[in-house]
Amino acid sequence: MTALRNDLIYLVVFAVAVLAMPIWLAPFGAAYPDLMQKFAIYGIFAIGFNILFGMTGYLSFGHAAFLGVGSYAAVWSFKLLSMNVIPAIALAVLVSGLFAAAIGYISLRRSGIYFSILTLAFAQMSYNLAYSVFTPITNGETGLQLALNDPRVIDRALFADAPGIPRPNLFGIELGGYEAFYLCAVILILCFFVAMRIDRSPFGMMLKAIKSNQTRMAYTGFNTRPYTLSAFIISGIYAGIAGGLLAVTDPLAGAERMQWTASGEVVLMTILGGVGTLVGPVIGAVVIKYFENIFSAFHMAKLEDIFSFLPDGLESFVVSIVSPFVGEGWHLTLGIMFMLIVVFLPGGLMEGARRIRARFGGGRGTGSKAHSSNPAPAE
Amino acid sequence: MTNAVLHVADVHKSFGGLHALSDIDLQVMEGTTHAIIGPNGAGKSTLLNVCIGRIPPDSGAVVFDGKVITGKRPHEINQMGIVRVFQTPEIFPDLTLLQNVMVPAFAKRDGAFTLNAFRGADRETEIRDEAEHWLADVGLAGYKDTLAASLSRGDKRRLELAMGLIQHPRLLLLDEPTAGMSRHDTNSTIDLLKKIKERGMTKVIIEHDMHVVFSLADRVTVLAQGRIIADGTPEEVRGSAVVQEAYLGGTHR
Numbered sequence: 001m002t003a004l005r006n007d008l009i010y011l012v013v014f015a016v017a018v019l020a021m022p023i024w025l026a027p028f029g030a031a032y033p034d035l036m037q038k039f040a041i042y043g044i045f046a047i048g049f050n051i052l053f054g055m056t057g058y059l060s061f062g063h064a065a066f067l068g069v070g071s072y073a074a075v076w077s078f079k080l081l082s083m084n085v086i087p088a089i090a091l092a093v094l095v096s097g098l099f100a101a102a103i104g105y106i107s108l109r110r111s112g113i114y115f116s117i118l119t120l121a122f123a124q125m126s127y128n129l130a131y132s133v134f135t136p137i138t139n140g141e142t143g144l145q146l147a148l149n150d151p152r153v154i155d156r157a158l159f160a161d162a163p164g165i166p167r168p169n170l171f172g173i174e175l176g177g178y179e180a181f182y183l184c185a186v187i188l189i190l191c192f193f194v195a196m197r198i199d200r201s202p203f204g205m206m207l208k209a210i211k212s213n214q215t216r217m218a219y220t221g222f223n224t225r226p227y228t229l230s231a232f233i234i235s236g237i238y239a240g241i242a243g244g245l246l247a248v249t250d251p252l253a254g255a256e257r258m259q260w261t262a263s264g265e266v267v268l269m270t271i272l273g274g275v276g277t278l279v280g281p282v283i284g285a286v287v288i289k290y291f292e293n294i295f296s297a298f299h300m301a302k303l304e305d306i307f308s309f310l311p312d313g314l315e316s317f318v319v320s321i322v323s324p325f326v327g328e329g330w331h332l333t334l335g336i337m338f339m340l341i342v343v344f345l346p347g348g349l350m351e352g353a354r355r356i357r358a359r360f361g362g363g364r365g366t367g368s369k370a371h372s373s374n375p376a377p378a379e
Numbered sequence: 380m381t382n383a384v385l386h387v388a389d390v391h392k393s394f395g396g397l398h399a400l401s402d403i404d405l406q407v408m409e410g411t412t413h414a415i416i417g418p419n420g421a422g423k424s425t426l427l428n429v430c431i432g433r434i435p436p437d438s439g440a441v442v443f444d445g446k447v448i449t450g451k452r453p454h455e456i457n458q459m460g461i462v463r464v465f466q467t468p469e470i471f472p473d474l475t476l477l478q479n480v481m482v483p484a485f486a487k488r489d490g491a492f493t494l495n496a497f498r499g500a501d502r503e504t505e506i507r508d509e510a511e512h513w514l515a516d517v518g519l520a521g522y523k524d525t526l527a528a529s530l531s532r533g534d535k536r537r538l539e540l541a542m543g544l545i546q547h548p549r550l551l552l553l554d555e556p557t558a559g560m561s562r563h564d565t566n567s568t569i570d571l572l573k574k575i576k577e578r579g580m581t582k583v584i585i586e587h588d589m590h591v592v593f594s595l596a597d598r599v600t601v602l603a604q605g606r607i608i609a610d611g612t613p614e615e616v617r618g619s620a621v622v623q624e625a626y627l628g629g630t631h632r
């Protein structure tokens with residue numbers, strides 16, 4: 001079928017674009033592993049978030065909790081079992097899935113704004129508990145770190161001890177910069193593939209029907225709760241995988257990852273890129289992490305340097321205007337970006353791309369107007 | 380003698396001080412088309428709401444196929460074989476017409492919940508073909524890829540009818556299925572409903588349009604202010620003086 005072929009092309013293009021990041025990101029000055037890892041990891045986080053928010057219509061404000069839980073699980077796996085990433089990611093999946101099942105079970109008793117507030121409350125609770133009751137697990141403010149004398153039972157049983165704290169590896173391949181990026185990239189592609197299958201499946205169709213008219217679903221013979229709960233758990237697992245990968249690239253887990261700002265960020269990524277589209281959330285994640293990297297790197301001295309060509313009085317004036325928007329204040333810039341998108345491009349960057357294609361591309365793929373508000377079939 | 384598919388037994392329902400339904404006792408016989416008529420606010424839609432589990436009755440029970448269904452959840456009632464077409468169209472506005480009709484077909488085939496996430500919906504050719512067939516039957520064949528939100532009210536009703544029919548219900552409850560339709564569409568809907576009747580589907584139909592009632596119904600129940608004031612064959616009801624006064628002669632357009 002042609003729909004199937006289109007999906008295959010879509011997947012291949014996506015995979016090539018992700019794997020070739022080191023090449024095409026170079027002109028933007030973003031082709032270094034640390035940043036590209038972030039692109040891939042937050043891409044996974046946003047794809048999963050979109051399964052709940054974009055497909056099912058439930059806006060969670062607490063998804064960073066699953067990210068944090070995934071990180072803790074992965075670091076514990078490094079400490080207790082092995083520095084191999086496979087058990088670490090597996091444990092992150094398991095723990096975040098269980099955690100999502102518990103939180104989802106309660107939060108999904110409500111919908112709309114009440115659901116959002118419940119998830120926010122649970123995430124803040126987890127954040128606070130990480131600093132209090134759960135310090136034996138989370139190591140509180142210091143954060144959970146690797147130590148020389150960690151048990152690492154599997155590694156110790158199989159290999160001789162090497163000196164120093166070992167790094168995460170994949171069956172012996174040490175995951176330095178590029179290796180870690182490619183690991184994240186491959187997992188991102190897998191996650192994208194799974195999301196695409198869900199989107200095209202009857203299950204995905206039911207999720208979209210729930211988003212469209214949930215009461216009708218009950219009178220159509222569906223028990224909607226297991227559907228919404230499954231979507232919640234799946235997206236929680238995506239967040240857990242992302243959290244696990246964060247721990248792989250930097251084996252340290254802290255509770256700040258669970259803070260509400262982190263939960264809000266994934267909402268922004270998804271909306272910025274295009275809610276309900278498959279690739280939009282990834283684009284949103286890349287754009288936000290890219291600009292965060294640029295804007296937060298600026299500081300006073302650098303600004304003065306940039307504007308030094310201006311006359312003295314004017315220079316200090318311009319610097320004083322620009323400085324609140326960079327460095328620590330980069331969230332201000334993010335807020336403005338977000339407002340502009342929501343006001344002028346409510347469908348996110350994907351809608352922008354579609355408009356440009358419609359204006360310049362002409363004929364191809366403009367057969368049905370359905371696409372503008374129903375991203376299901378083509379994108 | 381045929382048996383009753385649906386038995387509404389002594390149902391009461393009030394909203395605050397308003398008696399929306401009092402002493403309702405009603406049997407719908409297998410294979411028949413049973414019309415419920417009555418002036419606005421008589422309680423007709425409320426009666427259907429009680430039947431499908433949307434509103435719990437204050438007292439009394441609804442028995443379907445010999446089983447008490449009061450207290451069951453809406454999706455359980457649907458899975459038992461009762462399907463309702465609503466007075467204000469209830470569809471999935473963000474899905475295409477084809478998807479709108481495929482969704483209830485999945486409920487019928489796979490039950491109230493299935494995690495079938497790894498098989499493309501495209502490959503469900505049986506369900507797809509059946510959905511296309513029903514869309515054609517209600518006269519919407521040409522629009523299967525348009526979004527349901529863009530339909531006119533009359534077309535939304537026809538879509539919802541297809542959504543109900545694809546489930547092959549034991550009992551189909553229709554709440555003013557032809558309201559908002561042109562004369563032409565009304566007539567084709569009547570034809571479609573007659574065709575379904577030949578296949579033995581039991582139907583309850585609420586209608587204001589007497590032309591529709593008298594061309595389809597085997598039995599007519601008249602409701603006014605929450606009470607049954609008459610019940611009989613269309614001819615009997617048409618002749619009844621009470622009905623003339625309460626409804627047909629008085630407020631009817």
Ligand SMILES: Nc1ncnc2c1ncn2[C@@H]1O[C@H](COP(=O)(O)OP(=O)(O)OP(=O)(O)O)[C@@H](O)[C@H]1O
Pocket residue numbers: 394397399417418419420421422423424425426466
């Ligand atoms: N959920 C509800 N809460 C409060 N009052 C209700 C509710 N549903 C119906 N009513 C009231 O009950 C009465 C009967 O309403 P119902 O919708 O059953 O009438 P109807 O016979 O279907 O009328 P119509 O021909 O206008 O559709 C009305 O007075 C209505 O306002």
Ligand SMILES: [Mg+2]
Pocket residue numbers: 423424425466554
């Ligand atoms: Mg009504």
